[in-house]
Amino acid sequence: QDPYLLLTGPTRAPVTLFGPMHFDITLKVKRSNELEDKDLSLLGFRYECCKSINYQASKGECALRSCVSSQKHRSKLSTLELTCSIVVSSIEATISVCIVGGSWPDGFSGRFIASTASVSHMRVLLLNIGDKDTPVVAADGTIELSRRVVSVESFGELRVHAAGWLGSQQIDREVFFQPLESGRSSRSLKVGSCEMEVTVGWSLFPLCYPTDRIPSPKNG
Structure with missing residues (x-):
């Protein structure tokens, strides 16, 4: 019921962005026994957040404003929406x-x-x-x-x-x-x-x- 997914591992901390990012996401249905966990979605994709800021970065300029963008990725069993925010300075x-x-x-x-x-x-x-x-x-x-x-x-x-x-x-x-x-x-x-x-x-x-x-x- 809760749309939030808690990312684990190093992604719990902010990611320093130097250009387009590549994500590999595994979404599982958890069971009481870990061996019985089922894969719901397996996604791997290139993500480019806030194209205007990435353009500035490619030109060697400092971005001036923070921004947010979202992309939806569909699989046979689910739709995952990834929201990315770039926080400048x-x-x-x-x-x-x-x-x-x-x-x-x-x-x-x-x-x-x-x-x-x-x-x-x-x-x-x-x-x-x-x-x-x-x-x-x-x-x-x-x-x-x-x-x-x-x-x-x-x-x-x-x-x-x-x-x-x-x-x-x-x-x-x-x-x-x-x-x-x-x-x-x-x-x-x-x-x-x-x-x-x-x-x-x-x-x-x-x-x-x-x-x-x-x-x-x-x-x-």
């Missing part, structure tokens, strides 16, 4: 959420989501929680997110959003972060009586697309 944001007061609210059903102000409709699912689920919490109160790393423009804004239901009460909480070149920043987020601290660690990506290989050192 990108900063890597590593997100953690820690309970600092109260306890996890029983019966909360919702999601933790991250997005950027410039591409607000392109939301990254950090954690999906059913009303009978309790997220894995470490001894220090840290919540186990399904995904932790996203990209945000250095001149933009990162939004971390908690939305869902607590009984009949609708929950809609959001905190905002201004990107830094390095270091950490924290904000408080409250769901019911549970107070959480959202912390973001910042690190740099290249600002421009390389136009050629890094030159070898000259002899002498």
Whole structure:
């Protein structure tokens, strides 16, 4: 029922894009016994997101605006839609959420989501929680997110959003972060009586697309 698919392996982190990308995707129907898993779709394709930005990259120019594009791929048993967002002048944001007061609210059903102000409709699912689920919490109160790393423009804004239901009460909480070149920043987020601290660690990506290989050192 949930249209989101959580990518595994290195694709959990943002991908540094230097041109068209090639994807190999295996979509499986999971069974209780791993040996009984069934393949639903096997896809391999070349993906070129946001042609105007790729054109700029091929000309050695820095892209100025972030963008989003989608492509649908059909197989005999399913249709898979791949949505790609290019975030220009990108900063890597590593997100953690820690309970600092109260306890996890029983019966909360919702999601933790991250997005950027410039591409607000392109939301990254950090954690999906059913009303009978309790997220894995470490001894220090840290919540186990399904995904932790996203990209945000250095001149933009990162939004971390908690939305869902607590009984009949609708929950809609959001905190905002201004990107830094390095270091950490924290904000408080409250769901019911549970107070959480959202912390973001910042690190740099290249600002421009390389136009050629890094030159070898000259002899002498």
